[in-house]
Amino acid sequence: MSDVLDTIALCWRLERRDGIAIGLTSHDRDLTIDGLLYRAAPGMTPSAVKRSDGLDADTMDVAGALTGAAIGEADLLAGRWDGARVVLFAADWTSETPPVPLGAGTIGSVETKDDGFTAELQGIAAALAQPVVEETSAECRAELGDARCRVAMAGRRRFARVISVEGAAVTLDAGEPGANAWGWGLLRWLGGGNSGLESAVAASDGATVTLRRPPVYAPDAGALVEIVEGCDKSFATCRDRFANAANFRGEPFLPGIDLLTRYPGA
Incomplete structure (x- = not known):
């Protein structure tokens, strides 16, 4: 069993939102898997992977060294890796055995310290923690030009x-x-x-x-x-500038919580 474990390398495939994908491995030399070159990154180590068959969110932390060739501190702080998709798997570098998937998700909070970083990997179950129903608001909750706003962005x-x-x-x-x-x-x-x-x-x-x-x-x-172009999400702007009051996703005339503090004659 120990001989088998000695030939296992951990690999990370990271895909940024701008389409750039890189591969990293804990092995002491570069590996090519499915056409992607996985650079040797011995400093990359994952925490215990928490997996469950329930509805609790699967999470994992990945710690590693900051390197200019792979993941630099400036790029982390700039937000290049925010929301990046990460796939973690184990591969036997001595054979053509298919890799064993260990986890997948997106990068959540990132913490830098000394000459390294720690990134939280959020699994697909983390989406279950999102609110199901939107809260009311005086401002529009849609984004200009999205499917709910429906403002044509051609020319904008x-x-x-x-x-x-x-x-x-x-x-x-x-x-x-x-x-x-x-x-x-x-x-x-x-x-x-x-x-x-x-x-x-x-x-x-x-x-x-x-x-x-x-x-x-x-x-x-x-x-x-x-x-x-942008929008300040106010009803007046939606109505007067975009002529889109019918699709305004807010409640500008709904009384707020300050109604509870009012008193007769105020």
Whole structure:
């Protein structure tokens, strides 16, 4: 039995939301499995895998060393690995035996310390912990352009080039279609060091957009971005700007909890 265990290597397949996939293995040399190269990462170690046949969420922690070639601290903090899909399996590197799956899910909370990190792997059962019924709100709970909002996004997104960056203010070579049209919107980086990342837009004025936080990496002039219009989720904006009051997903006229604190004559 010990000889068999000596030939078993743990492997991780990580697929980021931007389509990039990498492979890591605890073996002392690289392995190629199903056409993907799994880089040797002896520092990668999983905790005990919790699996059950009930409705409790399956969870697992993966600890590893931060390496610039695989998973760097800057990329973790930038959010490149948020929500990435992870598949963990055991493979016998001395034979063609099919790998044995051990767990799969998405990366949850990530904690960095010293020269390493710990990532929580959330199994598919974790979705059962999500609320079944939405809470009421004065603001719209839909996202602009999604299946519930139904606003056509054709013409409400465009590609542009970065002219200059000063802190969180980014000047583009394209003007906005209306006053603060990009406010509450999204800026997707398609080139440069921030490629694959998204930045939330706080406000816009002409060709200048103010991000909610400065870019993670210093953008190069001429970097390609995609800018998408936003919505402040208020009923007035939905009605007046988008003519979409029929699809407003909120309760703007529902009395709030402050109704309980009112008194006659207030």
